[in-house]
Amino acid sequence: MTKRAPAKRPPIHMIDSEADTLTDLALARQDQSPALAELLLQEIDRAKIYTAAKIPADIVTMHSRVEFVDEGNGQSRTVELVYPVDADIAAGRISIMTPIGAGLIGMREGQSILWPDRDGQQRRLSIVKVTRSAIAG
Template sequence: MIKQNVPKEILITEANLKRLEGIIQYAPISNEHQKDNLERLSEDLERATVVDSKDIPPDVVTINSTLQIRDLDSGEEMMFTVVLPSNADVSQGRISLLAPVGSAVVGYRSGDVVEWCVPAGLKRLKIERVLYQPEAAGDLDE
């Protein structure tokens, strides 16, 4: 479950919301950790503010966004693209939005700190920058 003192505003496009709701509904669940991850994502979507694709700020992580993050515990910086599960390929820097880090960042903005539970404990990362967002680039797929 996401653990934040003050819940940050989550923004999502109508197209992304529909995709995510469908994925959550039909996602295979093979363990308790995946179940918890999907429940957290569902809770985030329930409180998200839905905006039109053309109105979403360019620093919000959407499906197919490329972002730079920093692990606040190790200091390690990473860059990856959040993609649909069928397009995931970790070796190519494409992380499924159903992976814990993928679902943790969707809807959040540059500068936000996101926390989530992993089997080893609490993971914290900061979204340093959204390097590419399809909506801001005019690559709308609705």
């Protein structure tokens, strides 16, 4: 039996100040959520970094509204990506410190990523639309 290489993740992009804040957040959460913290740190490490003024408009940043499809179940969702203190799933605000939140950050409209869910199962998330907030960055 041959071992398959993991799927290559698409390029991602982040705002410099958000990358710094997310690094601090992930490091602070390593004891509580080590696997998630490590995934987020890996994403930050591989991201192309921009200033807030220069990041393309179709990139998922903090406080973006993101429409995405979970290809595993075909469900379409629209959420706002927020910091943990602002999370409220009933209001559609999803924390960056959730598997889906960490998978969405830095993605671009039209991209898909194979990403682990809470149970460790790989899910394909496809970005349909990104609407950036005036407070993003």
